[in-house]
Amino acid sequence: MPRSPTIFNEPRMRAMMEREGLDLVIVRGVENSKYVSEFFHNGGNLGYRPFCAFYFRDPAKKPAFVVPAVDLHLAMTQTWIEDVRAYAMAEFFTDLEVHFYDDFFGAASAILQERGVKGMRVGTEGENLTSGFRQKLDTLLEGNELRDISFEMELVRMVKTPEEIRRLKRATEITVKAHESFRAAIKPGNSDEDLHKAASIRILQEGATAVNFINIAAGAANSFAAHAPFPRGYVMQRGDFVKVDMGAQVLGYSADFVRSYFVGGASERQQEIWKRLNEVQVELGLWLRPGVTGGEIFERGYSHISRYLNNFPREFVGHGIGLGSHEQPRMNRVNRTVLEPDTVVCIEYSYYHDGVRHHTEDTFLVTDKGVEHWTANCPRDLIVAA
Template sequence: MLEQIRRRLAENNCDVFISTYKTHRRYLTKFTGSAGLVWIGHDTNILIVDFRYTEQAAEQSPGWEIVKQESTLTETLQSLIEKYGVKRIAFESEFITVDQLNHWQRNFEVEFVPTKNWVAQLRMVKTDEEIEKITKAVEIADQALQELIPTIKPGMKEIELALELEYTMRRLGAEAIAFDPIVGSGPRGALPHAVPGERQFTRGDFIVIDMGCVYQGYCSDMTRTLIVGKPTDKHLEIYNLVLEAQLAALAAIKPGLTGKQVDSAARDIIASAGYGDNFGHSLGHAVGLEIHEEPRLSQLDEETLVPGMVVTVEPGVYLPGWGGVRIEDLVVVTETGCKILTQTSKEMVIIE
């Protein structure tokens, strides 16, 4: 990956690429500390950290020169700029504030060149090691939900289930939750990102559960929709429609298609059934060190899928005042299609 950054430097006539963004710092160096700056030159790769992290950085980032920050980061950067005769510095414009850039421009007699997506594009295709960690995060979430489904009963509160989801994933080996669990029941299931509240599960409710955890830095993401009590014809109609759309999208995924084309595979089915206006979000997104990454499976995304990308497939139908259904798997794009990582059944689960 360093050679790809260096190619970009040459193409843009820059001497150094710097990054302060935590996720990119971890991706490039494997350093997990909360502060530091990555410096990549044509023949240098340096990780600047302060006193708190020198030992940790040396352990986690073999192959990187660890530079201990002087009294300020500005002084340390100035020393490196002078040492290597730097004239043009490429920086990540989407992660540097105007105030920070102004500070650098006042203090350094160099040209700062804005860049975007140099590292994000590298992160789109996962290594085997990354996929192994994502798979483990998926397994933890799968197991947690399977353990908890038998405990879900009418009268249980959304917030109680959300708490149990978080605790169970942590107990099973997750280092953190990937995002606050979404639990929306009954009419609140029509909120795609419902915040769990005090509402109690009631017969006739769909319960939308969206959950994920972090394992060794990498995220998982899964949604299942349960029904409390015997489903009505409308429950079956909406659930089966979303499931049909999800299965169609899974079958469509293969290298060479764009995110837009895969999105259409699910969206067209839902629209043909008359619920197009009730599916208002994209079909999916990539997952990795962050829960939302590129590429997206959306009506606008023209990025071509390639093997090694890890994406969610999560169509939904949301009916205000009634409820909603979303079904989500995490998949890896393969040479011939996709491999579904999520193993929790998609058959309708009835809570008695």
């Protein structure tokens, strides 16, 4: 039974295509192909196994989706696109008695011929495609004008649909709860493996569909690290610095926020740094509004923190979040992307002092009625009692 998309913002895609004069958009990148098709495939990161969506501005030309044969049946049950085709990959036949093309380009060629793709303006992901795939696709599209729309697709995805917001908010709520278990496990004698286990178990108990990432810094060996992906068996002691950057995932959408701690006590200077990072971060997040640019957000946030901390190291102070962990608007000095309603953003600040990297990150939903602070209830206490 045909259905309408709930993640893919079709009106926003059409508006972009109208604005850019595009007749067809072809997306093969992992995030974009999931976004347009709404099929959350595994394997699209394999260069030899493309998942690719074809979307036409003319509603008379129906969209199409090409997948490896091994994923055909599941794709047909999950995508809103009715025309799903498969090429022989991983399996030569499945439980479906349908024609499989010899390779991806055989399926793509048939779609282009049937839709009369000639003399069109076609948007692709350009430099973001692997060189071999791009060369073959360019050859297949000879006779059409090609345009790299990688950035335009970022802008399409920036504004979230209600279903995307629901998934992101739920992932964030679960991660806040996992922080409770993480903090409770911070004590002398416990290891960073204990911390990782406590957070992972809580994430799954609260109903997440996956643990997307848990980066823990603990002890002098990696207290400076921005992203320490694996626990190393370090046993915590009084006075240690502990930081966690974590995100639960709900149906393909992940949270992303950070808290930092000291076990038993911290110097006055460490406490002052933490206080300033958090007050500036929250002020900036609640100041957000539609119409400001990523660059304007950066300038406000940078000038504010620079009143208190010298040589602030960050090149950006925040980013959008969605299917990707870092999406538009990226809040650096040169970004002119305009913030729009229904954008979910993370504001983050960090600062190095005395061998540790203080880091705090919070999540906000920007609407036309104001800002929702999704991580407001996650405590900011720097010191955990030993």
